[in-house]
Amino acid sequence: MATLTPSSPPSGATAPPAPPVLGRRDRLVLFVLCAAQFMVALDFSVLNVALPVLGADLGLDRSALQWAVTAFALPSGGFLLLFGRIGDLYGRKRLFLAGLAVFGAASLLATLAWNPAAFLTGRALQGLGAAAIVPTGMSLLTTTFPEGPLRDRALGISGTLLSLGFTIGMVLGGVMTDTLGWRSTMGLLAVFTLVVLPLAPGLLPESRTPDRPRLDVPGAITVTGGLLALIYALSTAAEHGFGGTDVRITLVTGVLLLVVFVRIESRHAAPLISLPMLRRGTIAFGNLGGLVTFSMMSTVVFVLTLYLQDTLGLTAFATGLVFGVQGVLSIVAGTFAPRLIGRIGARRTLVASLAGQGLLTAALLGVSEDSGAVLATVAVSLASMCHLGAIISYGLTVTSGVPDGEQGLATGLVTTTQQVGLTVGIPLLGVLATTGGDLYGGVRTVLALDAAIVLGTALLVGLGLRRRS
Template identity: 70%
Template sequence: MTTRDKLILMVLCAAQFIIALDFTILNVALPVLGKDLGMGQADLQWAVTAFALPSGGFLLLSGRIADLYGRRRLFLAGLALFTVASVLAALAWDPATFLAGRAVQGLGAAIIVPTGMSLLTTTFTEGPRRERALGISGSVLSTGFTVGMVLGGVMTDSLGWRSTMGLLSAAGVAVLVAAPLLLPESRNPLRPRIDVPGAVTVTGGLLALIYALSTAAEAGFGRPDVLSTLVVGVVLLITFAVVESRTDQPLVSLPMLRRPTVAWGNLAGLITFAMMSTVVFLLTLYLQEVLGLTAFRTGLVFGVQGVVSALAGILAPKVIGRIGAHRTLVLGLLVQAVFTAALLAVGSGPGDGAGVWLALAGVSIGSLGHLWAIISYGVTATSGVPDDQQGLATGLVSSSQQVGITVGIPLLSAVASARIAALRESGTGFADATLGGIKLGLGLDAALVAVVALLVAVGLRRTRTRRGTPPAA
C-alpha cells in the first residue's frame, strides 16, 4: 500500500471503530444511565433498541443511495449526523431526548457502515490488497466491540455515563476533519432511479423484524406487539422479494443474491456475528451473575479476547492467501463452533477460577475463528462484483453484520431466560438455574454455527466444481 492508501484505510477503519464502540460502550453503563434519567428497568433495552432499529433497517437503502449519488458524500453526511446525535445523547435531559439521540446515531451508523465498506472495496482492488484491507478493517471492528465494553465500565465509574457519548462525539469530529482530505468520490455512472417500493418494503420489513426480536428478549414472543410486528416483518420481506423480481431497476438485484458466493458468504456473516455476540452476552451473564465478578474484571476477560482478535485480523490475509477465502471461511466457523461448545464445561460457584480461565480461553480462541470468518466472508461476498454494484454488495455484507448483531442476542437470550425460569420454578438455586440457561444458549449457539459451516462448505464446493476450478481454489 502507498502512504495515501494507508491513510485512507486508517480513516475508514476509524469510522468503523467508532460504530463498533457505540454498540457496546453503554452495556455496562445502562443501570447508572437509567437511574440518572429516570428510566425503569424494563425501559433500559430501548437504549440499545433505539440504535439497533435504524442502524439495521436503513443499511440496504443507504448503500444503494451511495451507489447513485456518491459514496464519499453520503459517508460524510452520515458521519456528521452521527456526531451531532452523539452530542445530543451526551447532553440528554430526559429519556425521550436520549432515545432520540440514540435513534439518530443509529441512522448515521446505517449510512457510515455500507458507504465506508464500499469506499474500501472500490479503493482497494480485488485480490491481496483488498484482502489485507478487509483483514485490518475486520480486526479493528472486532476490537472496537471489545474495547467498548472495557471503556464503558472504566469511563462510567470515573467520569459518568455521559462521558461515553462525549468520547464518540470527539472521535466523530476527528474523523470528519480528516475524511474530506483523503477519501475519493465514487458512484455508479449510470445513476438509475431509486426503487421506491423495494426501499419501503425492505426497510419496513427489517425495522419490524428487528423490533420484534429485540423486544422478545425482554417480553417474550407471546406479547401481541411482538407477534404482530414479527408477522408484518416477514410479510414485508416476502413482498420485497416479489417486488424486486418484477422491477427493471431493483434495489437488490436478485441475480446478485443468486450468486452462490454472495448468498453463502452473507449467510455465514450473519451467523458468525449473531452467534459470537450471543457468546459474549451469555459469558457476561455467567461471569457476573454466576461467578460474581465485577464489571471491571469481566471487561478484562473480554480485553484479552480483543487482543486475540487483533492478532487474528493480522493473520487472516495470510491464511486466505494460503488456503483460499472459501476454506478460511469454513475453518473460521468450525473453530468458533468448537470453542463455543467447549464453554459448556464451565462450572458454577463464586470465585471459580477454573471457570474464569475456561471462559477466557474459549471466547478468545473462538474469536480467532470468528475473525477469520468475518474477513473471509467479506472477501467471498464481494468478489466478482463490478465496481458500480459494490455499494449494493457491501450493503448486503453490512446488513448481514448488523442484523446478525441485532437478532442473535434476543433469540438465544429468550431461550436461556425461559430455561432459567423453568429451573427456578422446579426449585433449582439461582446460580445453578442461571448456569443451566446459559449452557442451553451456548449449546444451541455452537450447533447453529457448526451446521452453517457444513452448509457453506458444501455450497461453495459445488460452486467451484461448476466453474471447473479445483477444490483448493
C-alpha cells in the same frame, strides 16, 4: 491517486511485484474512512459492559436493558440498504458527512440523557447515523482505491479495525465505566466524531453512480419496513415474550414485507439487491456464514457480560479485562488467518472457523453459578480467534469469482450481512437470557442454542460450498 513504488530486479531474474505503497493523501483518506467504521463498531460494544450500571442509574430493569443495544441496532440495520442506495444516486460523500454529524449529535444527547427516553432517543439517532456511515464509507473506500493490491490492502485494514473496534469497546467500556461512569462511553464517541468530521470534507472525493438510475422506492420501503418490523418484534419479545399480540402482528408483517420485497426486486430494472447474484453458491453460503458468525458472537458477548457481573459479581473493570484478553487473541488471529487461507483456501477456512467458534461456545456451558471466569476468558477468547477467521474468509468467499463490474454489489452484500448480523443476534436470543427469574439458566440456554446454530451452519456451508464448487 495511489502511489506504487517500483523496484529493479537483478539481472537475469524476475522480481516479485513490489508491495503496494499508499501515498500521504491516500493514508489520510484511509484514516478518515477506517476511523469512522471503527467508531461505529466501537458503539456496538462499548456500552455492553456498562449495561448493569446504566440500568441502575436510569431506571431500566433487566428485561429492558437490551433496548440500550437494540435502539441503536434497529435503525442501523433497518436503513442500511436504503441509505446505501441513496448515497450511490445522490452522493456518497454528502451522505457520509451527514451521517457523521447525526452520529456526533446523537452521542452528545446519549451522554447528557436525563431519563430513559432521552437516552434511547440518542441511541436510535446514533443508529440512524451509522446506517449512513457504513455503506457510504465502504463505497468511498472501494471507489477511491483502484481494483487490485491497493484496494485489497485498504479493505484488509478496514476489516481488521472493524473487528477490533467491537472487542476494544468491551475493554474501554469496562475501564471507563469504573473510573469515569457510564456516560463517558457515549462521550468518547462524541469526541471521536469531532476528530473525524473536520478532516473528511477536504479529503474525501465525491462519488456517485454515473448513470444515476431511478431509486427503487417500493423496494426501499418494503425492505426497510420488513427489517424494522422483524427487529422490533424480536426486541419487544424480550420484555413481554412471544405471546403478545403486537409481537405476533409485527413479526408476520415483517416477514410479509420481505416477501413482497423479493417479488419487487425480481422485476425492478435497478434493484437494491440483485437476486441472480444471490443464487451464486459462494455468495449465498458465504453470506450465510457471515450472518451467523456475527450474530452469534455478539450474542455470546452480551450474555457473558450479564453472567460475569450479575452472577459472578465481577466489576465492570474486571469484565472489561476478560474481553481484553479476547481482543489480544483476535489480533493474533488477524495475523495468522490470511496464512491459513493461503494454505487451504477461503472456503475451507470459513467452515473450519465456524466449527471452531461453535465448539468453543459449547465449552462455555461448563461455567457454574459460583465460578467460571477463567473458563469464560479462555473459551470466549479462542472462539473470537475463530470468529475473526470466519469474518476474513467469508468476505473473500463472497467476492471471489465476481466480475469487476459487480464487485461493488458483492461488497455491499458483505456489509449488509455484517450489520444485520450484529443487529439480530441479541434480540433473537437475548430474550431467553433476560426473561424469567433465572439468569444463569437463561445464559446456559442461550449458549447451547448459539453453539448448535453455529455448528449447524458450519455443516450447511461446508456442504453448500462443496456442492457448488
